[in-house]
Amino acid sequence: MQEWDGLDSEADAFRDECGVFGIYGRQDAAPIVTLGLHALQHRGQEAAGIVSFDGAQFHVERHIGLIGDTFTKPSVMDRLPGHRAIGHTRYSTTGESSLRNVQPLFAELADGGFAVAHNGNITNAMTIQRVLQKRGAIISSTSDTEALLHLVATSEKTNFNDRFVDAVRQLEGAFSLVALSSKKMIGCRDPLGIRPLVLGDLDGSYILASESCALDIIGARYVRDIKPGEMVVITERGIQSHFPFDSVDSRFCIFEYVYFARPDSVIEGRDVYAIRKNIGVELAREEAIEADMVVPVPDSGTPAAIGYAQEANLPFELGIIRNHYVGRTFIQPGDSIRHMGVKLKHNANRRTIEGKRVVLVDDSIVRGTTSQKIVQMVRDAGAKEVHMRIASPPTRASCFYGVDTPETAKLLASRMSVEEMADFIRVDSLAFLSTDGLYRAVGEEGRHDDKPQFCDACFTREYPTPLTDLVGADNVRRLSVLSSKG
Amino acid sequence: MQEWDGLDSEADAFRDECGVFGIYGRQDAAPIVTLGLHALQHRGQEAAGIVSFDGAQFHVERHIGLIGDTFTKPSVMDRLPGHRAIGHTRYSTTGESSLRNVQPLFAELADGGFAVAHNGNITNAMTIQRVLQKRGAIISSTSDTEALLHLVATSEKTNFNDRFVDAVRQLEGAFSLVALSSKKMIGCRDPLGIRPLVLGDLDGSYILASESCALDIIGARYVRDIKPGEMVVITERGIQSHFPFDSVDSRFCIFEYVYFARPDSVIEGRDVYAIRKNIGVELAREEAIEADMVVPVPDSGTPAAIGYAQEANLPFELGIIRNHYVGRTFIQPGDSIRHMGVKLKHNANRRTIEGKRVVLVDDSIVRGTTSQKIVQMVRDAGAKEVHMRIASPPTRASCFYGVDTPETAKLLASRMSVEEMADFIRVDSLAFLSTDGLYRAVGEEGRHDDKPQFCDACFTREYPTPLTDLVGADNVRRLSVLSSKG
Amino acid sequence: MQEWDGLDSEADAFRDECGVFGIYGRQDAAPIVTLGLHALQHRGQEAAGIVSFDGAQFHVERHIGLIGDTFTKPSVMDRLPGHRAIGHTRYSTTGESSLRNVQPLFAELADGGFAVAHNGNITNAMTIQRVLQKRGAIISSTSDTEALLHLVATSEKTNFNDRFVDAVRQLEGAFSLVALSSKKMIGCRDPLGIRPLVLGDLDGSYILASESCALDIIGARYVRDIKPGEMVVITERGIQSHFPFDSVDSRFCIFEYVYFARPDSVIEGRDVYAIRKNIGVELAREEAIEADMVVPVPDSGTPAAIGYAQEANLPFELGIIRNHYVGRTFIQPGDSIRHMGVKLKHNANRRTIEGKRVVLVDDSIVRGTTSQKIVQMVRDAGAKEVHMRIASPPTRASCFYGVDTPETAKLLASRMSVEEMADFIRVDSLAFLSTDGLYRAVGEEGRHDDKPQFCDACFTREYPTPLTDLVGADNVRRLSVLSSKG
């Protein structure tokens, strides 16, 4: 699988994992959030927003584009004064209407302003919104997160914490939330803890962030992960922990370890880079092959390739070079220019791989079209054999928890056997990591099939929550529209 | 040394290597040039231009920004019709005045239009322009390349080829040129061949490009390098080769192999990636040290680190993670946020390096400030020992051949011994590759000091051409202004 | 009084009269709305919006700037397909948050999309919104018009017409509304008919517009004015008229005749240009003075000046020339450049007025600072005497019905007698039209003080509706903020 970028209209990649960040009680809160979001940019590159509170007023900025291009102007920072701020980075579509979907969402409620940033996807948002609309609520975005705003606004509880709890208890799906009111900052993870959320400390100021790498950039200390089902309330008097949901076993998204999280993050106490190398090691054990070198599909396949090479005792080589200067829509210069899409980002290193038996290591296969082009490029450059090793089990099902995956029917592994897939992408051999192998790489003994330790629905089709908005096959598309907003 | 980006006002990096690309006799010439320039984006990221010729008229587009952002709109391509086009990618400064410096330069001469794109730096351009101005020439850019335009325009020869030869013979310094007239496309390298230029073929259409990686992206075939001192003239009847200069031994820039060129390029028949790995091997042989792992400063130190690790039989680890989403000026959020500049791009992978003896491999040290910050970051992440190994000899002198280096006095190696530098960047040990080691990595037995095979002035201060514009110490600054235009 | 423009931070003018336009059942609905709004540009120059319905979906475009600059691009029109569309032109402030205030407002209600454009001001909007917020409504703009949206959404009626009636019956103040649902277009004027709204016909398609000049531009036929308190419902089956409010005597804004409306409009059957000339005639009768010429303050004083000159039998002369190319903030080039602000738009025609006794005719005096500068300019150009004649009574009170007036305390006439005002602006004589004179100019015999025929609160302080949002003196500011939204 190739990483996301602005190129593919029919994207052959997973995306739409959002990033959230908040800080409470620190001068220059907005610049710090900007840095935090920059470190979380891999979780969403198309738009971002920050809401700050200066003790009297809330300030909102939303921009389409990379943090480093849109939020780094002094004039933007000047419009975000205050000692508290939360931010969000995400994907979005083009046009005027999209800006209203950029988070954090903000509303003036009867008892004051309220902002919320969300990573995940609420699987009963549509159902909730239909009920709300019938009661006269005006839905002004197409974001699933807006349901939360209305639930808080219409809650009959009088105390703010109670209203928030009242609201999140009605939500299904995955949600790691950071919210800001005039008095407090709240962090909350769904009972299964599908998406990550960590607590940090910068000289006494509390921080909430999707990943620990966002703490590193500002020199903050990693304190701990927010627990599945936990809600922390941060005020001037400190931090309080609540557990407003019924207790269930957690199901963290295992694909965060494979692909989404940054390799320098530590999640749930686990070292992401080490897990990815372990994945390579497991893969080499399960699916060894005689070859001359191990070549990663950069950059997402690189750590697994290093692990594979070490375990298989093969040289690790940069047989594919990545061009990081990727821009917007390129013009197709005519039919004779083959495989251009993939070449905008990758080029085979001909002299290195010519005449060699190459083990290509990639993190996953989505539609298969990118893999096909990369294999062809490697063959055109003279590789004698191409063996593809995938750092995860076959992805057979859409994610409804905040990742923008193609419909299930478009996933190559949903309609082909491994052998057919090997033919389709034209490799000499193809192998995926087993589910147990993946669990081992993460540090488990294996998957407990009766009670899986992680959410692995994209591999196993076992969704850990109800999919209320999903009723009948023809709703899949609408659902996937909905699912792409978190 | 860290790679270039838009961040540093006092850049701690080398830059200003330009890239050129041209194609003759092919529909959709401009989209192909766009792709070629995209593949050469690493040679200059701040501005680009394309000139096309449609059989009757020349069309010029110049834009500030990345190729992928500025040249990929259909409207831009529509304004560049024709079967021939040349392009250029470069650095530039801000403001209205800068656009006129973006190449290709173009002028309507008495016998028709003439466009030229230049990689290198003409070291007597100022001197030539002063003479031209006295004769009444109007200099409309601050580019050294404009001297060539005027020399062609005022040549007393009648034939176009002769006028071109007349002009280039008056130039000193480094120049790899691609020029376009209404009849022909010309490629030309200076007698020493300081900068690269290759010839390619796309189904019978000739291509000129700075590096072979620009041929790969469009599926073109690498034919050969243009030879030092060679001028090729491409017309509808084919290609002709001329050697208009006195014959001298060539002096290709050895730093292209260390840093500038893309690792998937082949230059002068040599495989850049293999050379960089060789550099790591030589470095491991010359400067071995007991350690637990080899960590590259990504991405420029990566191939040498792989070579070092293989030779030293140490694990190669991604101990530093790079964030590729780098934007414009970031706000400094206050003093307590240390080393932020470097953290926008790099983060130490704490769990990987904690308690370990780390060999850091980087390509060079310019001012030393970035190295200092990276070492500190690695130490803060818990490394037990930090040993820095540099994939080139100490850079002691400015380049006047098309690379924007700081003044000599600001180069750390120009005023410190290796021991002092080790103290300055606070490493446990520091070592550079020897000059002979570098020559061995490139495939030579060593440096022929009486007759060096390459331009290595930045290491040795032995400049292979006169520096005519440079008269007395106080002119260095003016010269360096001049030198930054190529 | 001078006309509005982008120059004055402390504007010495009335503004914020909005314009609305809608068409039902005609191909190219959006381009027609664009033209209609262009003809209504004098009612609001800073932002505009159009909502179209294509039979299946609503399309929304909102832009900051003049219609002719923002809505005339083919790409914008292409995004507004459909046979029905409504539009709005208005003032707005800068920044991201303002775009959400640009009308038409739009929401997806439980039974379909609903868009509304409003001219006027709802004087109990704040009170309504506070109630709505307490019930959990999320207010997403700072526009008074949003109250209507929520009232429709939360109405307990089941039929759409009934919901709309239910909502507008709760509104106080001035409102001329054009609304669009998936089935119908609705036009509605408040019971007093404070703001104008006319019905037009273009080859069988119904049009609603603020003024008849917007019908002329597209060659549509003026049918009639929508009556005060009338609600017309336009569907595919034709037009239906309803009168949902208790019947009261109408109170149209008399200042529309003096200043807001375009002179080529016909409002409530009256010819605006003729009324303005009548005003000049009445002024000449009431306040004759010996003089050499009559000079208008262009362009708003011109028709009254023509009437004055004809009645007084004095030459009408362009003694002040207006520069229509007015841009944004000008830099003040130092103290010696006096009265620059006014000179950006006006210049005295020295040769014409030198040594002459001049009657200056202007439409009104707001703060007086502009009048002061114009008088000084005319004196500097050599006028022997300057007599100011104002085409309306003294404006003593703020408008709360959709016009952005300064607070009452800043109106010159609220704190000075006519004599003091003459001193302040330094004229030889100053006279205003009497209230009865104004009523005569409009065609009445005079004002019926017990039952005034028009809203003339800005002259008389007699507001014809409750000002519910206005409680106590300290609320004036908040109210005036609110009042500036319509």
Added chain:
Amino acid sequence: MQEWDGLDSEADAFRDECGVFGIYGRQDAAPIVTLGLHALQHRGQEAAGIVSFDGAQFHVERHIGLIGDTFTKPSVMDRLPGHRAIGHTRYSTTGESSLRNVQPLFAELADGGFAVAHNGNITNAMTIQRVLQKRGAIISSTSDTEALLHLVATSEKTNFNDRFVDAVRQLEGAFSLVALSSKKMIGCRDPLGIRPLVLGDLDGSYILASESCALDIIGARYVRDIKPGEMVVITERGIQSHFPFDSVDSRFCIFEYVYFARPDSVIEGRDVYAIRKNIGVELAREEAIEADMVVPVPDSGTPAAIGYAQEANLPFELGIIRNHYVGRTFIQPGDSIRHMGVKLKHNANRRTIEGKRVVLVDDSIVRGTTSQKIVQMVRDAGAKEVHMRIASPPTRASCFYGVDTPETAKLLASRMSVEEMADFIRVDSLAFLSTDGLYRAVGEEGRHDDKPQFCDACFTREYPTPLTDLVGADNVRRLSVLSSKG
């Protein structure tokens, strides 16, 4: 004739009269030039430039758009420091290449910087440039003004004044120039004085400007007109006058009085507004008609209409209302919308003209299409009779002196008699002012046909200079391209 605007692709108007302004020896020179250019905006609305000199360096800013939009930002002013500056306002075409044509042109010559701004057109510029190109000059704009730059640069004189004189003596055509070097500001008019140029004084600082209205805006004093054939040199020691050309009788452009100049300007001692009213008086005397009212085609026909109405003793009425908010390209909403182009700017005031016999007064007829549409609009509004009176003789020939006129063949009067024109525009009667009448209006007894006092070539086809660049009929187009640059 209708005034210029951005609407007409096939413009039915004269345009391309440029405006120039310079000030020497005054703090904030650039802001003052900005104001001066703003007052000259009617002479060119599409682009502008300013060059300032700060004692050491020249600073150049060029922008597409209105002065008030592009030059009023503090950042732009900050980039133009210095006590001397010159500016230019003009038309330009779209695209990157056009910016290089925006004046002032600037070049670093051997003896220092040199900037020049030009109003007029050099009728042998192409011929000069061809000679220069053959000598090797590189022409970097398509502006006729660049010829002057090269002539100064290549002059063999040693003294700067002599070089300037050497250059201007080679020019043919119309030129009112303002130039700036590091030592002096120069003003120069061609020997015939075809275009205006005045000298002003602001507290001791010298000013050069196209029209006196540009002095008024900054409170400067009008000193005198620069004389035809005069060159003034302004230095720190004061002003010197030279007459470098052979003495000839002057031929000022009479159409400046009819249309181009602002009515509040005084040119060659004559009051433009008074002349325009005189024109109306002469027209009423020559071409009286029984009618009910006089209606100007606003704004250019207004002063003549006032004069006509006073002389004919008819009421002057605003029977056509002008919308000043004119934007860019409007979408045509289909065939049924008739005469839209003209309606974007004008609307007939139906109630005023219905059933009336109307005398329409306009300044000129170019192609006739606009007149046709206006007449139709007036008829559609119910006028009983429409009599068109034109405030100038029929325009039968293109201008080659700085006005962008259609080719002669496209001028209605070049191919039709007055009767045919009356039929074409569908009026009940049509009459033009006689040439002698025009001369009388300007203050002469009549035209001296043997030795005309003004340039009136557009009426008489008698061009007062050679048209060297114009050779044969097929060159007319190229010439008209050339002629549109001044």
